[in-house]
Amino acid sequence: MDNEVCFSSSSELLQAQTQVWNCAFNYVNSMSLKCAIQLGIPDFIHNHGRPMPLPKLVAALNLHPNQAQSIQRLMRLLVHLGFFAQQTSGENEQEEEYFLTAASRILLKDEPLSVAPFVILMTHPIITTPFDLLSTWFQNNEYPTVFEKSHGKKYWDCVAQDKKFKNVFYDVMIADSMLISSVVIKDCKQVFKGLTSLVDVGGGTGAMSEAIAKAFPDMKCTVFDLPHVVDNLQGTKNLEFQGGDMFEAIPPADAVLLKWILHDWGDEQSVKILKKCKKAIPSKDEGGKVIIIDMVIENQSEDKNSTTTQLCFDMMMMSLFNTGKERSLKEWKKLFSEAGFSSYKIIPILGVRSLIEVYP
Numbered sequence: 001m002d003n004e005v006c007f008s009s010s011s012e013l014l015q016a017q018t019q020v021w022n023c024a025f026n027y028v029n030s031m032s033l034k035c036a037i038q039l040g041i042p043d044f045i046h047n048h049g050r051p052m053p054l055p056k057l058v059a060a061l062n063l064h065p066n067q068a069q070s071i072q073r074l075m076r077l078l079v080h081l082g083f084f085a086q087q088t089s090g091e092n093e094q095e096e097e098y099f100l101t102a103a104s105r106i107l108l109k110d111e112p113l114s115v116a117p118f119v120i121l122m123t124h125p126i127i128t129t130p131f132d133l134l135s136t137w138f139q140n141n142e143y144p145t146v147f148e149k150s151h152g153k154k155y156w157d158c159v160a161q162d163k164k165f166k167n168v169f170y171d172v173m174i175a176d177s178m179l180i181s182s183v184v185i186k187d188c189k190q191v192f193k194g195l196t197s198l199v200d201v202g203g204g205t206g207a208m209s210e211a212i213a214k215a216f217p218d219m220k221c222t223v224f225d226l227p228h229v230v231d232n233l234q235g236t237k238n239l240e241f242q243g244g245d246m247f248e249a250i251p252p253a254d255a256v257l258l259k260w261i262l263h264d265w266g267d268e269q270s271v272k273i274l275k276k277c278k279k280a281i282p283s284k285d286e287g288g289k290v291i292i293i294d295m296v297i298e299n300q301s302e303d304k305n306s307t308t309t310q311l312c313f314d315m316m317m318m319s320l321f322n323t324g325k326e327r328s329l330k331e332w333k334k335l336f337s338e339a340g341f342s343s344y345k346i347i348p349i350l351g352v353r354s355l356i357e358v359y360p
Contacts, residue, residue, distance in 0.1 A: 051097035113179040117171035144322040155320045177207035197253040202261045213239040250280040259293040266323025274339035284359040292356040295326045
């Protein structure tokens with residue numbers, strides 16, 4: 001046939017098939033990881049105190065003995081993905097034993113920096129179902145987001161109205177703030193040098209600010225969020241909560257922190273937020289700045305896995321919010337210029353995210 005696709009070799013054809021298959025199977029990876037978290041596999045192995053044989057793992061999970069082979073197959077995949085490690089022992093080294101890796105240690109229930117809530121959120125049917133309608137959404141202009149097409153309401157309305165889902169969402173926000181604040185405080189202390197006050201805009205229940213306030217007791221920290229979010233929250237000696245609207249005014253401080261805020265908003269709204277931030281801080285000579293924690297797409301282009309994560313996040317933002325998106329360096333630079341800032345500095349030190357200092 002004239003229009004038949006030609007491949008240079010059978011190897012090229014089969015590699016293309018494998019690439020497509022792997023992408024199609026990605027949901028199996030995430031759902032298998034979710035299963036391990038829900039069964040408590042990381043915690044059982046951790047509590048065992050040493051590499052855990054498969055029969056003991058099956059017994060601890062209180063599963064039917066017939067499920068032993070199925071658990072072995074689940075663990076084989078998760079070992080391959082790097083979430084667990086495996087060794088053999090016993091006669092003729094026939095017995096498989098499992099132990100934790102760094103990736104499974106941050107899935108433990110009692111781990112303060114756990115990312116297990118993120119896995120539960122990203123695999124929740126409320127999040128995954130809209131993607132089944134993605135092609136239909138692209139073909140018409142009926143709804144601003146595929147999430148609204150799927151659920152008939154905006155994402156934030158769903159968070160507000162579904163108590164269980166709301167708890168899942170806030171568990172993620174708190175856990176992520178604890179993780180990222182531990183890195184920022186340890187590796188980016190210079191960012192807070194000389195600051196006497198900081199406003200955490202959209203800081204929610206204050207996990208990020210609480211950690212910063214504890215690490216820098218001479219700095220006054222204010223969590224600024226919508227009144228219904230912060231009204232009943234109690235502060236500490238150098239931490240307070242204040243309700244308001246970031247599109248109207250932001251409390252004055254030496255610095256304003258925007259952690260995972262601007263990716264929820266389009267360019268026009270983000271410029272408005274940045275302009276309010278600029279009004280709230282002193283000049284650059286007086287130490288004023290905005291501290292942004294967000295992604296800079298392809299800022300780590302040498303790391304394909306990081307770029308893949310960033311681009312998947314961008315698709316997620318597109319599905320949830322009408323104008324939400326992850327931005328490239330060029331897009332960030334345009335925002336800062338339109339908001340009237342004089343300069344910026346990007347520090348790619350937070351994994352797939354960066355710490356960005358923006359100066360008036």
